[in-house]
Every structure is written in C-alpha cells, then in structure tokens.
Amino acid sequence: MDPAEPGKNAAIAEPVLAPGHSFGSVTDKISAIVLTRGTGKKWMGGFAVAIALLLMLNFAITVLFARGVGIWGINIPVGWGFAIVNFVWWIGIGHAGTLISAFLLLMRQQWRSSVNRFAEAMTIFAVACAGMFPLLHMGRPWLFYWMFPYPDTMTLWPQFRSPLVWDVFAVSTYATVSVLFWFVGLIPDLATLRDRATTKVKQVVYGILSMGWRGSAKHWKRYETASLLLAGLATPLVVSVHTVVSFDFTVAIEPGWHSTIFPPYFVAGAIYSGFAMVLCLAIPLRKYYGLEDFVTLRHLDTMAKIMLATGLIVAYSYLMETFMAFYSGNPFDRFMIMNRMFGPYALAYWILIAANLVIPQLLWFSKVRRNMLSLFLVSLSVQTGMWLERFVIIITSLQRDFVPSSWGMYYPTRWDWMTFLGSIGLFFTLFYLFIRFLPMISIHEMRELVHKKEEEQAA
Amino acid sequence: MASIARNQLYGLMAEFGTPDDLLKAAQAAREEGYRKFDAYSPFGIEGLAEAVGFPKTRLPVLVFIGGLIGCSGGFFMQWWANVVGYPLTIGGKPYDSWPSFIPITFELTILCAALTTVIGMITLNGLPLPYHPAFNVQRFALASRDRFFLLIEAADAKFDLSETRDFLESLRPEEVSEVEA
Known part of the structure; x- marks a missing residue:
C-alpha cells in the first residue's frame, strides 16, 4: 500500500501511459512504425516462417479438395476431429479482442486504448482462421452457400431449429461486426497516416481508405456515438457467439456435451484463451517495436489478472462437470468422465489439467505477472491447455458414447496436423502484414488519453 | 500570403495549440453570431460539437x-x-x-x-469526400496530429473578410489563414 494514496496499490499507481508524452509524440511514434521504420530483418524472418506455414496450409487444402475429408483421421463415430477442435479454439481466441474493444469501452477502462487495435486485429484474423475450418470440414465445400437462406429452385430452406445453422449466422455476424468495428476505429488513424505519408503512393492509398476524414467536431460527435453504439452491440454479440458455439455441442445428447453449464463455461474459456493470445502477441511486439511507454507493465499485469479470473471460472466448470457426472447418477456421464481421466486419451486430459488449471495458478504471484518471460510462457501454456480442452471434449465424447459396439478411436493424420499448423501460419501472415501497414495502436485514442491525463493533472 | 479573390474564398481558418483554446474559440464564434463554422481536432473533444451548433445526432x-x-x-x-x-x-x-x-x-x-x-x-458525415477546401491550408495536415483549427465559412451571413479576421485574431490563435475554395 502506498501511504500517500490509501486504497491504491503499486499496480494501480503504475501509469497506463509513460509520463512525458504529448499529442505529437504519440502520433509520431506510432505512425513512424508504419511510415518510416521500414521493413526490418526480424519482421522479414518472422514473415517468412508465417508464409512457409501458409504455403503448407495451401498444400494440405489442395490435397483435401482433391481427395476429400478421408485424408483426415475422422471416421464414424468420431466425425468431428481436428477441424472442429481448431474452429472452436480459434473463435475463442478472437473473443478477447472484442471484449477489450467493446466491453472495456463501455466500462470506461482507460488502459484499453493502447491494446485494443491489435487485439481487434487478432480477433478478425482468428475468426478468419476459425471460419475456414467448418468449410473445409464439409465434404463438398463448394456447396457452402446451401447454409444460407436463399430462394433456390428446389424451394428448400435451411432448418432454423438446428444449432449448426445458428452457428453460421453467429459466426458470420461476428466476423462482419468485428471488421466494421475495426475499420471504424481505423478511420481517423488512416487520416493521420495520409497527412504524414512519406510517398505519393502511401498518401493516395491511406487517403482513399480514410475517405476524406478531417476531424470535424460534427464528425467526431457522430463517430463517438457510433463507437459507443457498436460497443453496446458487440458486447452481447461476443457472449452470444460462443454460447451458440457451445449449443453445437450441448443441444446434442452425447454424454459430456449435453449440459447446461456449457454456454458460460465456453464463454469464460474463450476469454481465457483470447487474453493468453493477446499477451503472447503484446509481449514480443512491445519489446521489438519499443512500445514499453504505451503498453506498460500495468496493461500486462491487468490482462494477466483477467486471465487468472477467467481461468478460475474454467476450473470451476471442470470441477462441476466432474461432480455432476457422479451426482446426476447417469451411468453414461459417469463413464464419460472416467473415460476422459483414465481412457485412451487420458494423457491429453492430464496435460490439459496441468496446462490450464495448475500452471496458471502462478499468476497469483506478482513476480510472475511482471516478468515478461514467465508471463509469456504461462500464456502459451493456457493456449495449449485450451486447445486440448476442445480436443478432449470433442474426441472423448464421440469416441465412446452409449453402445460399445459403436465405439472407435481417432488418430489425427499428418494432414490434420498440417492444416492445424497451417492455420497458425495464416493467422501470423495476416498479423505480420497488419503490423507493417497499419498502426497497431490506436493513435487517436492515445491522443485522447494524453488529453485526459493532462486534464487529470490540471484538476 | 497573397490575398484570395472574394469568390474563390471558402473561409478563414484559425489555428490553436490546445483543445481548450479551440473550445473557447468555438464558443466565442457562436456567441458572436456566426453559424456556418466548424472546428477540427485530432481527437473528439467534449462539448465541441455543442459549441459549433451540433448538439444531437440522429x-x-x-x-x-x-x-x-x-x-x-x-x-x-x-x-x-x-x-x-x-x-x-x-x-x-x-x-x-x-x-x-x-x-x-x-x-x-x-x-x-x-x-x-x-x-x-x-x-x-458526408464521407467519402474526395475534396474539401480545408486541406488547401498546408498546416491543416496537423489537424490529425496535434493542432486545433476553427474555420468560419465565407458563406456565413455575418462573414466579412476584415471583421472576421479581426475577430479571429482577438481569440489569440497561432495563425489565421485564408482558405481557398
């Protein structure tokens, strides 16, 4: 406790913006990364790795389209393999970006200003990766438009009572709203880049994208109203998306899926893995681009605490799931949980428990939260854990359900792995392009933050 | 700077260094009786929209x-x-x-x-807008960095080149410039 300011601990006293910054200095520093810094060697190296993984994805998808989903390890009974595991994992990662940009805006959390832009970019790229998997998983992906309601010659309509159709609407709405939110946030910053462009080409491109934004007071008024409205719309949306994803499971009667705890449990898990991804991106970014003034220890500490809190909700859900399996007296549920813990996929379950529940408890210690390396490793562990969670939920429930005669095993093939690792390549390719060509921190919100700090000091 | 012919004049622009100065200037312009003017800033400033006569959006x-x-x-x-x-x-x-x-x-x-x-x-907001006279003032590029501008249009009923210039000068701006249409 700081004796001068009772009720404020050291973490709160730490600034969300290092002192000494002006409107000009934040603008120059962030726009210089895009405009004058140039393409660094480390950027090229990272981009090359990402592109290599992306090429591998292209190869895996080409073979998939040529030969069909039989090249994957899926079978009957395990019809949902890596594709659905990856889908749920990626869409969950996206949720933290929306939460930071929308929910924290409504809550007037000032610290969000310097992390929301790249968190939103993360959301869009994660949703792009997620959206790819159900399409690949369709036996005939070129007929994907059958999922949408359109007046076709057969007078058929989608079955709107099916959670899988709900999912189509939830994910496509989520993708659209995330892109809108991101673009609206970018408009004033694109204008800044246009006004500070070093070459004619940049000036024209950023000029077209910024649509002639000139910072008029009337425009700002509508702009801020629109941001607030979008935040209000995106907050319930983000909760609904993972709820609908969990309906894909929980509306079915499979043991281990058919449970009312799924919607909140999935939403908490999504935020958990999303914040882990934000930290995994923020820690190297702030170091490499020298953004320690903007993304301070306060940010990382706060995000680590959110991760810990959502992690505890996830832990509670695991506990309740296990408890209910026995308490319900349902022999299939009881068998399912025993099969998870001691069946053929027990290793995945116990690594999940270690990575998702045990290791993140280190975040109780401020030393772990404030050490970049340890925080990065814990975040990585959470992401591994969350991927395994979806693997365990999907595979173990399908693999042994009610009748032993319909049991089977699932073994991912190299095509499964190549598609999974390739989607990480797709994500990072998009992300590398983003940090090279667009401001990764919202410049106008940073100027506003400087203004607010000045007002606070004057008051 | 050479004076711009009357029919080619879009208005007069005053540059300020702080958000508070711009807010006060906009309020003063409103009290003075000007109606066709706008304020430009690198971020949204509370109360500025009301000061330029735009209290509510639909x-x-x-x-x-x-x-x-x-x-x-x-x-x-x-x-x-x-x-x-x-x-x-x-x-x-x-x-x-x-x-x-x-x-x-x-x-x-x-x-x-x-x-x-x-x-x-x-x-x-009337976007996308490929051309706006405000951009004819070179220093207006700083409106997206750290400068604050007030632009009174020549179309305003109360606009008079020398009187409006005197009024803007009285607000202690850093610079007053004529905006080509």
Missing part, C-alpha cells in the same frame, strides 16, 4: 430502426421458411417452435443494427 434513432428491421425480418424469415415455405417435423416439435428461432433473430438484430451504425455514421 444516429441512435436510425440504429434502433435498423435493429428493429433485423429483428422482425430475421424472425419472419425463419418463421416463413420453417412454417410455411418448407414445413418439416423435427423432434416432434410444432412447426412454429419459436424459441429455436431466437438465436438467429438476435444475431440478425445485431448485424442490421451494426451495419446501420457504420453506414449511417459514414453517410451522415
């Missing part, structure tokens, strides 16, 4: 209507498809099993409201 009403259309249209689409267009018994449920139509109704409400928000904000 956007929330439009968004509400957009949401309403998404909600009713979304529900009706599902109800028509699964009750009238292609009725099919699923799990012994009645055709009109409306609770299962709620998730998509909700998603489409959000989708239409969000699209209205963004398209509404952009079109009400």
Whole structure:
C-alpha cells in the first residue's frame, strides 16, 4: 500500500501511459512504425516462417479438395476431429479482442486504448482462421452457400431449429461486426497516416481508405456515438457467439456435451484463451517495436489478472462437470468422465489439467505477472491447455458414447496436423502484414488519453 | 500570403495549440453570431460539437430502426421458411417452435443494427469526400496530429473578410489563414 494514496496499490499507481508524452509524440511514434521504420530483418524472418506455414496450409487444402475429408483421421463415430477442435479454439481466441474493444469501452477502462487495435486485429484474423475450418470440414465445400437462406429452385430452406445453422449466422455476424468495428476505429488513424505519408503512393492509398476524414467536431460527435453504439452491440454479440458455439455441442445428447453449464463455461474459456493470445502477441511486439511507454507493465499485469479470473471460472466448470457426472447418477456421464481421466486419451486430459488449471495458478504471484518471460510462457501454456480442452471434449465424447459396439478411436493424420499448423501460419501472415501497414495502436485514442491525463493533472 | 479573390474564398481558418483554446474559440464564434463554422481536432473533444451548433445526432434513432428491421425480418424469415415455405417435423416439435428461432433473430438484430451504425455514421458525415477546401491550408495536415483549427465559412451571413479576421485574431490563435475554395 502506498501511504500517500490509501486504497491504491503499486499496480494501480503504475501509469497506463509513460509520463512525458504529448499529442505529437504519440502520433509520431506510432505512425513512424508504419511510415518510416521500414521493413526490418526480424519482421522479414518472422514473415517468412508465417508464409512457409501458409504455403503448407495451401498444400494440405489442395490435397483435401482433391481427395476429400478421408485424408483426415475422422471416421464414424468420431466425425468431428481436428477441424472442429481448431474452429472452436480459434473463435475463442478472437473473443478477447472484442471484449477489450467493446466491453472495456463501455466500462470506461482507460488502459484499453493502447491494446485494443491489435487485439481487434487478432480477433478478425482468428475468426478468419476459425471460419475456414467448418468449410473445409464439409465434404463438398463448394456447396457452402446451401447454409444460407436463399430462394433456390428446389424451394428448400435451411432448418432454423438446428444449432449448426445458428452457428453460421453467429459466426458470420461476428466476423462482419468485428471488421466494421475495426475499420471504424481505423478511420481517423488512416487520416493521420495520409497527412504524414512519406510517398505519393502511401498518401493516395491511406487517403482513399480514410475517405476524406478531417476531424470535424460534427464528425467526431457522430463517430463517438457510433463507437459507443457498436460497443453496446458487440458486447452481447461476443457472449452470444460462443454460447451458440457451445449449443453445437450441448443441444446434442452425447454424454459430456449435453449440459447446461456449457454456454458460460465456453464463454469464460474463450476469454481465457483470447487474453493468453493477446499477451503472447503484446509481449514480443512491445519489446521489438519499443512500445514499453504505451503498453506498460500495468496493461500486462491487468490482462494477466483477467486471465487468472477467467481461468478460475474454467476450473470451476471442470470441477462441476466432474461432480455432476457422479451426482446426476447417469451411468453414461459417469463413464464419460472416467473415460476422459483414465481412457485412451487420458494423457491429453492430464496435460490439459496441468496446462490450464495448475500452471496458471502462478499468476497469483506478482513476480510472475511482471516478468515478461514467465508471463509469456504461462500464456502459451493456457493456449495449449485450451486447445486440448476442445480436443478432449470433442474426441472423448464421440469416441465412446452409449453402445460399445459403436465405439472407435481417432488418430489425427499428418494432414490434420498440417492444416492445424497451417492455420497458425495464416493467422501470423495476416498479423505480420497488419503490423507493417497499419498502426497497431490506436493513435487517436492515445491522443485522447494524453488529453485526459493532462486534464487529470490540471484538476 | 497573397490575398484570395472574394469568390474563390471558402473561409478563414484559425489555428490553436490546445483543445481548450479551440473550445473557447468555438464558443466565442457562436456567441458572436456566426453559424456556418466548424472546428477540427485530432481527437473528439467534449462539448465541441455543442459549441459549433451540433448538439444531437440522429444516429441512435436510425440504429434502433435498423435493429428493429433485423429483428422482425430475421424472425419472419425463419418463421416463413420453417412454417410455411418448407414445413418439416423435427423432434416432434410444432412447426412454429419459436424459441429455436431466437438465436438467429438476435444475431440478425445485431448485424442490421451494426451495419446501420457504420453506414449511417459514414453517410451522415458526408464521407467519402474526395475534396474539401480545408486541406488547401498546408498546416491543416496537423489537424490529425496535434493542432486545433476553427474555420468560419465565407458563406456565413455575418462573414466579412476584415471583421472576421479581426475577430479571429482577438481569440489569440497561432495563425489565421485564408482558405481557398
């Protein structure tokens, strides 16, 4: 406790913006990364790795389209393999970006200003990766438009009572709203880049994208109203998306899926893995681009605490799931949980428990939260854990359900792995392009933050 | 700077160094009787829109209507498809099993409201706008960095080149410049 300011601990006293910054200095520093810094060697190296993984994805998808989903390890009974595991994992990662940009805006959390832009970019790229998997998983992906309601010659309509159709609407709405939110946030910053462009080409491109934004007071008024409205719309949306994803499971009667705890449990898990991804991106970014003034220890500490809190909700859900399996007296549920813990996929379950529940408890210690390396490793562990969670939920429930005669095993093939690792390549390719060509921190919100700090000091 | 011919003049622009100065200047211009003027800043400033005479935007009403259309249209689409267009018994449920139509109704409400928000904000703002006279002033590029501008249009009834210039000078700006149309 700081004796001068009772009720404020050291973490709160730490600034969300290092002192000494002006409107000009934040603008120059962030726009210089895009405009004058140039393409660094480390950027090229990272981009090359990402592109290599992306090429591998292209190869895996080409073979998939040529030969069909039989090249994957899926079978009957395990019809949902890596594709659905990856889908749920990626869409969950996206949720933290929306939460930071929308929910924290409504809550007037000032610290969000310097992390929301790249968190939103993360959301869009994660949703792009997620959206790819159900399409690949369709036996005939070129007929994907059958999922949408359109007046076709057969007078058929989608079955709107099916959670899988709900999912189509939830994910496509989520993708659209995330892109809108991101673009609206970018408009004033694109204008800044246009006004500070070093070459004619940049000036024209950023000029077209910024649509002639000139910072008029009337425009700002509508702009801020629109941001607030979008935040209000995106907050319930983000909760609904993972709820609908969990309906894909929980509306079915499979043991281990058919449970009312799924919607909140999935939403908490999504935020958990999303914040882990934000930290995994923020820690190297702030170091490499020298953004320690903007993304301070306060940010990382706060995000680590959110991760810990959502992690505890996830832990509670695991506990309740296990408890209910026995308490319900349902022999299939009881068998399912025993099969998870001691069946053929027990290793995945116990690594999940270690990575998702045990290791993140280190975040109780401020030393772990404030050490970049340890925080990065814990975040990585959470992401591994969350991927395994979806693997365990999907595979173990399908693999042994009610009748032993319909049991089977699932073994991912190299095509499964190549598609999974390739989607990480797709994500990072998009992300590398983003940090090279667009401001990764919202410049106008940073100027506003400087203004607010000045007002606070004057008051 | 050479003086611009009267018919080619869009207005007079004053540059300020702080958001407070701009806010005070905008309030003063309003009290002085000017109506056709605008203020430009690198970020939204509280109270500035009111000072330039723009207290309220219609956007929330439009968004509400957009949401309403998404909600009713979304529900009706599902109800028509699964009750009238292609009725099919699923799990012994009645055709009109409306609770299962709620998730998509909700998603489409959000989708239409969000699209209205963004398209509404952009079109009400008159964007995309390829040309605006304000950009003819070279220092206006700093409006997206750290400078604050007040622009009184020549079309204002009270506008008079020398009087308006004197008025703007009285606000202690860093610079007053003529804006070419």
